[in-house]
Amino acid sequence: MKFFEDIQVGDVFDYGRYTFTADNIKAFAVRYDPQAFHVDEAAGERSHFGALVASGWHTAVTWMRLMIDYRRRMDEAILARGEPVAGIGPALGFRDLTWPTPVYVGDTVAYRSDVVELRLSNSRPQSGLMTFRSTGVNQHGKPVLSLVSTTFVERREKPP
Amino acid sequence: MPKLHWEDFQPGAVAVYGPRLVTREEIVAFAAEFDPQPMHLDEVAASATLLGGLGASGWHICCLLMRIIADGFVLDSSSMGSPGIEEVRWQKPLRPGTQIRVRSTVLESRPSKSRPEMGLTKFRYEVIDDAGGVLTTMVTTAMLGRRKPEAAS
Numbered sequence: 441m442k443f444f445e446d447i448q449v450g451d452v453f454d455y456g457r458y459t460f461t462a463d464n465i466k467a468f469a470v471r472y473d474p475q476a477f478h479v480d481e482a483a484g485e486r487s488h489f490g491a492l493v494a495s496g497w498h499t500a501v502t503w504m505r506l507m508i509d510y511r512r513r514m515d516e517a518i519l520a521r522g523e524p525v526a527g528i529g530p531a532l533g534f535r536d537l538t539w540p541t542p543v544y545v546g547d548t549v550a551y552r553s554d555v556v557e558l559r560l561s562n563s564r565p566q567s568g569l570m571t572f573r574s575t576g577v578n579q580h581g582k583p584v585l586s587l588v589s590t591t592f593v594e595r596r597e598k599p600p
Numbered sequence: 601m602p603k604l605h606w607e608d609f610q611p612g613a614v615a616v617y618g619p620r621l622v623t624r625e626e627i628v629a630f631a632a633e634f635d636p637q638p639m640h641l642d643e644v645a646a647s648a649t650l651l652g653g654l655g656a657s658g659w660h661i662c663c664l665l666m667r668i669i670a671d672g673f674v675l676d677s678s679s680m681g682s683p684g685i686e687e688v689r690w691q692k693p694l695r696p697g698t699q700i701r702v703r704s705t706v707l708e709s710r711p712s713k714s715r716p717e718m719g720l721t722k723f724r725y726e727v728i729d730d731a732g733g734v735l736t737t738m739v740t741t742a743m744l745g746r747r748k749p750e751a752a753s
Contacts, residue, residue: 445685472663474670475679496682497666501634501659529637530650531658531690538684587658587685592650 441511441516441528443482443596444568447555453572455506455551468498494543497586503551503574515592526594527567537587541578549584550577556588565599568591606719606744607693611704617672618701619730620658627696630660661736662688664728668702678745680718686739687728690739699730707739715750 473495476483484492497554515525557571570593576585631640635657638645646654708722727736
């Protein structure tokens, strides 16, 4: 990760895209969220969704995976320049998570985060706190996921 | 027909679901698939992090909570999904070998204004260990079908 001092409010992290298929929707749902409209096409058609839909948790953990992969690529690029990487985490939780549009078979979701607030931490003065809104948008431009999270990011300049 | 409808969840009602024993293998497998960070994958790397040892991904805890309540009541209900999660707090690490339960409290209940066949129920869920310690709290609203849809007015 970049150091806290090198992050600005308004910075965007672009995580890339993921395509949801009947197979990956059901493979997730049978393990963690086996509601009928997440595991069975016919049940999905009978439901108010009108078709098989991804579990909202699947939509969310896919964001997490793409974010971790993005951060790893960022760290590798920083290390390749011979510079130090900043530690990040832990996150304490999240808030205001919404699933405004269902995710259907064949949908491709683009994920990103926008930095919305930066402040110093009283409890961990060696870190700052970064608050960011993360979103997933489908191929029609419709939002399918939004959440706000706060995490610790290491400061370059540590207080004495 | 589902057994449980929106009318069956009255504010103040408390229920406990589970238990489920969370193994090291599933903590590592979930992390490898969805949250591959050192503190969820490897004891030695985890001991050097702020988590102070191997612990489950917070997202894994959320998914385990979902599965426990699914088996506990959601699959027997008229669930229509959820518009989202107001808040999740990861308060204590979930360590390998911990047996967890989910304590559910109904916070609010209201009919949907736009859909007479549906009601909205706000729950607080707490993931608790055998000592009663709260590991994670979640506040979320569920969409539930009504047993008796409100007559159109």
